Amino acid sequence: MSRSGKDADRRVRTGKKRSASSIRWLERQLNDPYAKQAKAEGYRSRAAYKLLGLDEKFGLLRGVKRVVDLGIAPGGWAQVVRKTIPKAGIVGIDLLETDAIEGVTILQMDFMADEAPAALEAALDGPPDLVLSDMAANTVGHKQTDHLRTMGLVEAAAWFAVETLEEGGAFVAKVLAGGTDKDLLTLLKHHFKTVKHAKPPASRKGSSEWYVVAQGFKGRG
Numbered sequence: 001m002s003r004s005g006k007d008a009d010r011r012v013r014t015g016k017k018r019s020a021s022s023i024r025w026l027e028r029q030l031n032d033p034y035a036k037q038a039k040a041e042g043y044r045s046r047a048a049y050k051l052l053g054l055d056e057k058f059g060l061l062r063g064v065k066r067v068v069d070l071g072i073a074p075g076g077w078a079q080v081v082r083k084t085i086p087k088a089g090i091v092g093i094d095l096l097e098t099d100a101i102e103g104v105t106i107l108q109m110d111f112m113a114d115e116a117p118a119a120l121e122a123a124l125d126g127p128p129d130l131v132l133s134d135m136a137a138n139t140v141g142h143k144q145t146d147h148l149r150t151m152g153l154v155e156a157a158a159w160f161a162v163e164t165l166e167e168g169g170a171f172v173a174k175v176l177a178g179g180t181d182k183d184l185l186t187l188l189k190h191h192f193k194t195v196k197h198a199k200p201p202a203s204r205k206g207s208s209e210w211y212v213v214a215q216g217f218k219g220r221g
Contacts, residue, residue: 175209
């Protein structure tokens, strides 16, 4: 993951059509070792290393047979699952168009739509034993509003997991700084043996994202 000295501080030439924020984003990408590694290893995004980091810590992909990937675009997490457990059934959903991935069923639709959960279940040959959610609401710049909108997605993903998971299964979702709110944490602790928060090494130090990892699904009782 080391960078050579000659490209450690690459700069993006300022162009009239580039905004200051886009220039900062491009510079960050050019200087990001995870973005470079993703390109070298054929992953669609640096986010692949977030899942790899979480799997290394929690053993999420061990023995998994069926996976649901919520917010699949651009497909980095599904690529990791496919590469790690080639025989697993994988279905993903996203509002954004996602290029095809061999062995992965991709639904282009809103996860919050009433028909989405049934469509995801129908795409697998049985209940999932891992539900992944890298979803986040589009930010509006108001910290409290952005947090509430993203946590609304996390809560919907958690309920989907509780209603569909195989016993013993796991749920992983992106949350923001502060972690899972009280009601959602209560839900997860009721249905899972362990609930932890983690920030994988590939998550940028300055970002507010964390992940909640719930393992050992106890069932719907």
